[in-house]
Amino acid sequence: xxxxxxxxxxxxxxxxxxxxGVLCYxxxxxxxxxFESTATFSQLTTVGWMHLFLLGFVMMxxxxxxxxxxxxxIEVGHAAVDFFYIIWPLLTLGTLIMVTGFFTLxxxxxxxxxxxxxxxxxxxxxxxxxxxxxxxxSVVISSIKASNIFLLVGILSGxxxxxxxxxxxxxxxxxxxxxxxxxxxxxxxxxxIMGLSMILLPMFGLSHGFNDxxxxxxxxxxxxxxxxxxxxxxxxxLLLSYAGIVAVFASVVSYGYQIYLIERKRARKENDIWAKxxxxxxxxxxxxxxxxxxxxxxxxxxxLMSGGWFxxxxxVGFLITSHLYKIIPFLVWFERYAPLVGKQDVPMLHExxxxxxxxxxxxxxxxxxxxxxxxxxxxxxxLFYGGVSVLVVGGSFLLYAxxxxxxxxxxxx
Numbered sequence: 001x002x003x004x005x006x007x008x009x010x011x012x013x014x015x016x017x018x019x020x021g022v023l024c025y026x027x028x029x030x031x032x033x034x035f036e037s038t039a040t041f042s043q044l045t046t047v048g049w050m051h052l053f054l055l056g057f058v059m060m061x062x063x064x065x066x067x068x069x070x071x072x073x074i075e076v077g078h079a080a081v082d083f084f085y086i087i088w089p090l091l092t093l094g095t096l097i098m099v100t101g102f103f104t105l106x107x108x109x110x111x112x113x114x115x116x117x118x119x120x121x122x123x124x125x126x127x128x129x130x131x132x133x134x135x136x137x138s139v140v141i142s143s144i145k146a147s148n149i150f151l152l153v154g155i156l157s158g159x160x161x162x163x164x165x166x167x168x169x170x171x172x173x174x175x176x177x178x179x180x181x182x183x184x185x186x187x188x189x190x191x192x193i194m195g196l197s198m199i200l201l202p203m204f205g206l207s208h209g210f211n212d213x214x215x216x217x218x219x220x221x222x223x224x225x226x227x228x229x230x231x232x233x234x235x236x237x238l239l240l241s242y243a244g245i246v247a248v249f250a251s252v253v254s255y256g257y258q259i260y261l262i263e264r265k266r267a268r269k270e271n272d273i274w275a276k277x278x279x280x281x282x283x284x285x286x287x288x289x290x291x292x293x294x295x296x297x298x299x300x301x302x303x304l305m306s307g308g309w310f311x312x313x314x315x316v317g318f319l320i321t322s323h324l325y326k327i328i329p330f331l332v333w334f335e336r337y338a339p340l341v342g343k344q345d346v347p348m349l350h351e352x353x354x355x356x357x358x359x360x361x362x363x364x365x366x367x368x369x370x371x372x373x374x375x376x377x378x379x380x381x382x383l384f385y386g387g388v389s390v391l392v393v394g395g396s397f398l399l400y401a402x403x404x405x406x407x408x409x410x411x412x413x
Contacts, residue, residue, distance in 0.1 A: 009067055009081050011335040015406055016088045017064025018328060022402045024056025024095070025317075026395035029368075029388065037375045037384040040301055041308070044165075048102025053312060054184070055095040055116060061320050062192055063087060063123060065327060066144075069199060070130055073140060079129035083122050090119035098162070106165045113162035120155045124148050139216050143195030146223050150187025153230065154180050178233040178241065186248050187226040193319060194218055194255050201259070204274060204326050206267035214258035221251035245296070252289060256282065272350070273358045277322030280366050284314025287373075306376040313391075314369045321361070321398060325353050328405040336409045352408045357401045364394030 031049055039046050067084050071077050078084075094115030101108035127148055131141065157180040163169040164176075198215055201207065225247030232240030259282060291299075291307030329352035337346040371387025374380075 009071070009078060009084065011331050013081065013084050014064045014067050014331060017060050017067070017084075018324065018402060019406065020088060020092055021057050021061035021064065021320075022324075022395075022399050024052060024060065026392070026399055028053040028057060029391045029395040032372070032388040032391065033385065035384075037379045037381050039376075040305065044102045044106070048099045050312070051102065052095060052099045053317075054189070055091065055098070058189060058312075058316055058320065060088065060091060061324070062189075062196075063091070065196065065323070066127070066192075068327070068331060069196065070127065070144065073199060074131060074133070076130065076133045078126060079133060080126045083126045087119050087123050090115050090122070094119060101162075101165070107167065109162040110159075110166040110168055113159040117155050117159050120151055124152055139212070139219050140195045140198050143191050143219050146219070147188045147191035147195065150183045150191065150226060154183030154188060157183060175233045175236060179230040182226050182229045182233075182244070182248070186222060186229075189316060190252070190255075191219070191222055193316070194222070197255075197259065197262075200323055200326070201262050201278075204323075205262065207262045207265040208267070210261045210265040212258070214254045214261065218251045218254040218258060221247045221254060225251060249289065249292075252285070256285065273325050273353065273355070273362055274322045277318045277325075277362055280362070280369075281315050281318035281322065284310045284318065284369070288315060291377075302377050302379065306373050309373050309376055310369070314373065317369070318365070321365070324398075324402060325358055325405075328402060329353055329408070332405060332408055347409070352405055354401050354404045357397045357404070361394050361397035361401060364390050364397060368394055 028049060031052065034045065035049070041047070063084075067078070067081075094112045094117075097108050097112030098116065099112075101112055127144070131145060157176045160169065160171070161173045161176050161180060164171050164173045194215060198212070202210075225244045228244030228247065229241050230244075232238070232242075232244055288307045288311035291303045291310065295301070295303040295307060326349075329349045332352060333347070333349055340346055368387045368389075368391030371383055371390065373387075375382075375384035375387060
């Protein structure tokens with residue numbers, strides 16, 4: 001991978017995405033105190049919490065990472081880099097309005113949904129215009145293109161449901177709900193994770209010479225599976241939807257095998273915060289697949305709730321936080337120290353990570369995630385609130401670590 005300052009957007013453009021992302025992460029952990037261990041996905045407050053976590057934390061940080069990585073991968077600059085100065089305000093305001101709508105005032109949902117939709121359209125417009133300028137073709141580029149098409153489909157279906165909840169449209173939201181969930185989470189979040197994994201994991205783990213066929217199958221199965229689910233949901237074809245779910249499961253298994261192959265070829269064997277957090281993430285993914293399977297085979301909704309918890313907070317959450325400890329130091333170093341190489345001593349990337357706070361964040365979040373996941377299975381409020389308390393502590397450590405890394409070496413400017 002060729003990395004050059006010619007393609008890198010300024011750090012001040014990307015920094016708000018990471019800072020707002022971890023703030024939304026901390027807020028989402030605090031909001032868990034308003035729930036009980038018997039919560040279900042049918043509650044609007046649960047849906048609101050999911051939107052805060054996925055839009056405010058997951059998508060906000062993914063957008064920040066994509067702003068840096070896409071031009072590096074295709075070796076051209078952004079088509080409209082200044083778009084990113086309006087994406088994060090639109091996404092932040094839209095997310096907060098939507099969460100407020102789900103918790104207290106459903107009439108606000110169309111307005112928040114419209115702002116979120118605008119932020120996604122602006123992001124997609126820059127992304128596709130940038131990709132058209134590049135000549136490189138790979139499964140990574142294909143997954144990025146497909147994921148953003150699914151993102152637009154998911155956001156449009158979500159906006160239609162927001163109009164329904166706000167009393168503007170009279171439709172049955174249930175078919176649109178499944179299409180929305182799979183388009184956003186499977187089609188966008190998981191496909192994006194698959195694509196970025198093929199850049200970040202080999203780069204940070206120094207992995208070379210691995211077989212990359214499993215990721216190609218994972219990409220094909222995910223695109224096909226999510227597409228089938230969307231059609232099956234909107235046409236009320238249950239058998240078609242189940243076939244799509246099987247394809248999505250197969251895609252995740254193939255992706256997991258690809259990660260195993262990358263890990264086997266990893267030259268950098270030290271188990272730092274990044275590697276340990278990744279291990280927790282993929283253990284959470286395996287556990288969520290088991291819980292989802294039990295639910296599909298006739299298990300109660302508690303298996304769905306616990307599986308959903310482990311795949312969002314356990315897998316996606318740890319996957320993102322692990323890479324924050326790599327991406328932010330790299331971006332800060334690139335911005336502030338790269339011009340000083342050969343002129344004065346510069347820090348190593350690992351020196352820019354507050355190790356004690358990062359370690360505490362990892363352990364607190366792992367303990368809290370496990371406790372809440374078990375509490376959702378056994379319906380124990382005591383275990384649930386104990387886990388949430390530890391998660392709030394972990395979120396505080398994450399905010400401190402991210403803030404510290406972002407301000408490291410600011411005096412050299």
